[in-house]
Amino acid sequence: MHHNLTDDEAEYRQSREMPVFSPTASLLLLLAALFSAGTSSAEDASSAALRLACAGDSNTIKGYPAILQSMLGDDWTVDAYATGAATVLDGTLQPYRRSDEYRSLLASSPDVVIIMLGANDARHQYWDLNGTPAHEFKQGYLELIRELQELDSMPEILVATPPPIYPGRAAEGRWELARIRDNLTDGVIPLIREVAAEAEGATLVDVYGHMSASGGSSSLSLDGIHYNSAGYRKMCGVFEAALIAD
């Protein structure tokens, strides 16, 4: 989904100039524990920043990783490896596992990987038109997780549900967005939950659930599908909680 996000980018840049919020006490405790376990000096600790790789689509490119970096601070290195319109399904215009960004992610020795995919799989032309590719989606997602878990860095995998879609915000393509929303909610998200439950060592991060329950609102969305900086900050709160709970 290639939308022009110029307005939001401006807002987003602005948001980066102010500290979003400082690390919580429990995060600092966690980091202190992690670093005291394996390192002997402050210098070692800084070179031992945990590497977080964010796999996803345009909401990952435009959105949350830079904000999450500022929330987590120097003890983490947060990098986005994302492609617009990326899908879990193969045979689409942009299968994530065939992207250069994915190859870069595989080479990045991540300690933790957040995967947030599925919104583009729910598009009419993939999900709806030729019958539901539910089996392919689930197998593709499980293979993606397995491939990441086989890396030498043995990353922890966080399986995130995509945030809600608000067709009412869209200037165009409302019909398509409404179908994507329905197929995401009724088809793709339940499968993502199944994948997270079945894949050993993977943890579900229910961005969809948190963002639709706790004051879920179309005002957090820019165009119905991409989020504004307030939306991304909310999303980062969900990720931060999951990272701290680890």
Ligand SMILES: *[C@@H]1O[C@H](CO)[C@@H](O)[C@H](O)[C@H]1NC(C)=O
């Ligand atoms: C996708 O959503 C549309 C619109 O609600 C619905 O008619 C269709 O059955 C859904 N497709 C699948 C495969 O569930």
